[in-house]
Amino acid sequence: MEDIYAELLQKTAAGDQLAFKQLYEKCSPKLMSLCLRLMQTEALAEDVLQEGFIKIWDKADTYTPGKGKAMTWMSTVIRNKGLDKLRSLKTRPVETEAQFEGLEFTSSDLTPDSMEDMSQEMQGLMACLDTLKPSQRECILLSYYYGHTHQELSEKLGKPLGTIKAWIRRGLEDIRPCLN
Structure with missing residues (x-):
């Protein structure tokens, strides 16, 4: 099966806002669950998801399909944003x-x-x-x-x-x- 996320991510890297919107709609539920697991509160999870998608938009051109799946890459971006937020709050996931x-x-x-x-x-x-x-x-x-x-x-x-x-x-x- 072709990696539709990779295709959308590559279009996003080229500045395609419609592709980014589709990527968000398809991926945000899965990535939100990751945020909720890390942050333990919906408000913090939503902040992390938003910050993570901003970084995905900014850094989409750094994704390399040969190195892994797009969802894995985006999950890593989101996870790192969540961990940064936790460190800044000096907290740890429960x-x-x-x-x-x-x-x-x-x-x-x-x-x-x-x-x-x-x-x-x-x-x-x-x-x-x-x-x-x-x-x-x-x-x-x-x-x-x-x-x-x-x-x-x-x-x-x-x-x-x-x-x-x-x-x-x-x-x-x-x-x-x-x-x-």
């Missing part, structure tokens, strides 16, 4: 049972109904994460899903900073071919 929630997120014991509701992209990501060692998967999820720094993970997991960095780097290297 976690419940943080030690285990990250791993549960990647559980392969999902019901058929919930698997059907998930986007193909998310199913692919979860399949890729399942190939990692549990320690790598946990560090990547706590870092990218919850926004913990490497130093925070080192303290939280009681492991040396270098070990945490290596787990994340190697884990990302291992799943990169799977994601393309």
Whole structure:
């Protein structure tokens, strides 16, 4: 299936406002859910989404289709905006049972109904994460899903900073071919 988001993003990079409007209409619900997960309040999530789409408009020309999917690129832009906002507010996303929630997120014991509701992209990501060692998967999820720094993970997991960095780097290297 052709990546319609990539096509719209490339038109946006050329200054096509109609393409940007279509991109927003198609992607904003998914990206808003990411914002809500990070920010925990609708008002902050809406701010982050708006700021993120401004950055997507400004930086659309930096997207390279060969390096990954457009939705992944836009999710990264939005996630980084959210983390910047959290840092500026000196807050952290709310976690419940943080030690285990990250791993549960990647559980392969999902019901058929919930698997059907998930986007193909998310199913692919979860399949890729399942190939990692549990320690790598946990560090990547706590870092990218919850926004913990490497130093925070080192303290939280009681492991040396270098070990945490290596787990994340190697884990990302291992799943990169799977994601393309």
